[in-house]
Amino acid sequence: MVPYFEFQNAVKLLCGELALERIAIELELMGASKPLMLSDAVLTKIGTLATVIKAMESEGVEPAATFTDIPVDSSLAVVNHIAAFYREQGCDSIVAVGGGSVIDTAKGVRLVLSQNKQDILSLSGLDNLVRGKHVPFIVVPTTAGTGSECTGVAVIRNDSNGVKMEFLSPYVEPDAAVIDPRMTVGLPPKATATTGMDALVHAIEACTCQQANPLSTSYGTAAIRMIAENVVEATRNGSNKQARFAMALASTMAGISFSNSMVGAVHAIGHALGGVCHVPHAVAMTILLPHVMRYNLSHCAQGYAELLPLLVGMEAAMATPAEKRAEAAIEAVVALGRKLHDICGIPLTLSDAGVVRDTFAHVAEVAVNDGALIVNPRAADESQVIEILNAAY
Template identity: 35%
Template sequence: MDNLTKFFSFELPTKIIYGANCLDNLCIELKENEGKKPIIITDKGVEKAGILKKITDLLDKDDFPYVVYDGVEANPKDVNVEEGAKIARENDCDCIIAVGGGSPIDCAKSVGVLLAHNDTEIKKYEGKTAATKPLPLFITIPTTSGTGSEITFSSVITDTKNKYKMTVKSKYTAAKVAICDPVLTLSVPPAVTAATGMDALTHAIEAYTATCSEPIADAVSLYAIELIYNNLKTAVFEGDKLQARSAMLMGSMLAGIGFSHSDVASVHCISEALGGMFDLAHGVCNAVLLPHVMEYNKDYCVAKYARVAKAMGFEFKSDDEGADLAVKAVQQLALDVKLPLFSELNVEPKDFDILAKKSAINISTESNPRPMSKEDYLNVLNNAYNAK
C-alpha cells in the first residue's frame, strides 16, 4: 500500500476478447480494422497441434488471402524476425496475426516494428525509445498460458551474434486486438503447461514486488497469483479441464498486464542471461530460480510476500510466517509439476561468472526489491545449483 501516493500512468491499448470459442471473432476484427491480407506468424508446434488450421479455415471461409511464416524458434531470434518481415513485404501483407506462445507473439511484434519503420535489422530497435511508429494492424492469439505477450508492450529477441536477449519495447508494439480463447490451450503438453505456468507466476510475483509497482498492477498481479497457484497442477495433470485452462489463461494475461505496467526483476535477469547463452526454455529457467531469488529478497519485502501467500490461500499469524510460506510454496509447486532442478539443466558452475555479469547489467535488476550486485547473483546461482 506504500505506492498509493506515487505518480503513475496506465495504458492498455489492446482490445481483449476472451472466452471459449471466441476465436470465431477473428474475421470480424479483421474487417472492423480494415485488415486485408495478414501474415500469420507462428511455429511448427502450433501447426502440429492443428491450431493453425483453425485459423486458416476461418480466413478461407471469409475469403481472406494470407501468408504463413512458421519458422519462429523457441527464444525467437533476430534472424526469425528479419525473415518474417521479408516474407511480409514480398507478399504485400498489410496486417499481422500472431498465433502461439510468447515466441511467435514476440517475433511478430518485432516483425511489425521492421514493417512500420521500413527497415531490415531489428537490432536498431533495441531498448525503450527506438521504435517510434505505429505497427500495422496486429492481432494476437495466445495458445499457451505463460508470457502474457498478447497484451504487453515489449518483445524479447535473441541477438544471435552476441548471444544475449535484447528487449524491443514501445507503446506502439502492443496488439490492437488480443483474442484469448482457452480452448486453444487444451492441447498444450503437461511439461509446457508447467513451464509456461511458472513463467506466468513469476511475472505476477515480480510485478507485485518490483520497486516500480503501482496499484493497478498490484491488483491484477495478486489475482493472477491466486488463479495460477490454485489451477496450475490441474492444468498440468488434467489438461482437458477447461475451467483450469481458462483460469490459467486469465492468470497469464493478468500477470502480463501487471509486469508491463510495473516490471519484472532479478529472476528474469538471470533467465534472460540463461536463454541468451544456452537457448534454455524461459519458463523452466524462471521456475528453478524463482524460490531462490525470493529467499534472497524476503527480508526486503516481508509484507508483500505475506500478501502473496494470502493470495495463494494460506493462513498465518505473522508476515514473517506468511513470507516463509510463499517461498516454500513456490518451490514446492515447481517440484509438484515435475520441473527440473537448476543442477539438471545444461549449465555448469564455470558459467556462473558470466551469467552473473550479464544478469547484473540487465535493466530490470534495478526493479528488484533488494539490490543485487554481480556477487549477489553469483550467490543465488550457487544456492540454486546446490538445491535438492
C-alpha cells in the first residue's frame, strides 16, 4: 500500500431520472439565480442545451446569459473571454452542459472568477491556490467518458505553443454534477464507444499508476467492471437507458478515481496527440491504451492481472493461468476495442485517425513534458514514446 495518500471528492452528485429538474433548487440553495449557461454549438443545435434550460425554467430559474461558442479543443483565450462575458452580463453562477471541452472550459472560467483574475495562465500549477470567492458551479455531462464532472483538474489548450495545460486544484471541482440518462441517450455510437474507452483508460491508469491508493482503486475497479459490462450494449443500442446510465455512472466513478490518483502515459501521449495533431481525446485514448499497457507490462504485471476478472468476468479470469493474466487483460482491452470497431468503426490505429509519422518526434517532445507521465508505472523518454507511437500506427 502507498505510504501516504490524499482523497477528495466534494462534488454533490445528482444521479438518475429527472435530475435536470433539480438544478434550479441547487442553484437556489447556493444563493444563485442568474446562471451563465455554457455549452457548444452541436449541443445547441441538437436541442440538448434547450432540454436543460427548459428543465431549469420549469422550476423557476432562467439563464442570465448563454455562451455556446466553445470549440472542441478549447483554449486559454476562450476561458478568459468567457470570464469577461460573465462579468459583463452580471451573472452569479455557472451551469456547464457538455463533454470534456465544455466542462474543462467552465472549470477554467470558474477558477478565473473565484480567484478574481483576468488571465487563467497566471493560475497554472498544482495545489497552489488558496480558496477564492465561491462561484456556484454545476455541470451536466453529455458524454459518458471524461469524468471531468468530478475531477480536480482542468485541461485547456495553450494556443501559443499548442500544449494542453493542466490546472490542478481542488477548487476547480464543481459544486454539483447532474448525471441524467436523458443527456447521453442521443450520443452517436462512435462517440459512445470512444468516450466509454476514455473512461476505461481513466479507471485502468488510476488503478495502476504510482499514485493509486485503496480509495481511488475502489472507484476505479467498480468503473472498469461497469464499463466492460455496458459499453458494447450502450454503443449497439443507444436507447437502452440502463446501459446509458451505467456508463454515465462508470465514467463519473472513473473520474473520481483518477482525480485522486492521476493517470499515466496514455494520457500524456494522448494530450500531446491532441495538442500537436488535433486527435480527439477519446479517440487517442482508445488507440493508445493497449500499446501503453504492453509498454508498462514489465513494471505492472500484477496490477494488470488484477484487472482481468473485471474485464472478462471471474470465471474466465480464473480459467487463465496466473502468469498469463496480465497479458490476458491487455488482450481483453484489445478485443473490446475490436468489438466496438466492428459495431461502429472507431479508429484503432493512429494512421486511421489521420496522424502522420512525421509528427512523432514533436508529439514525443510534448508528451514527456506532460504531468501525467510522472506517475506512470514505467518511466518513458522521447525515444520510448516514439516506440509506443510506432506500435500504435
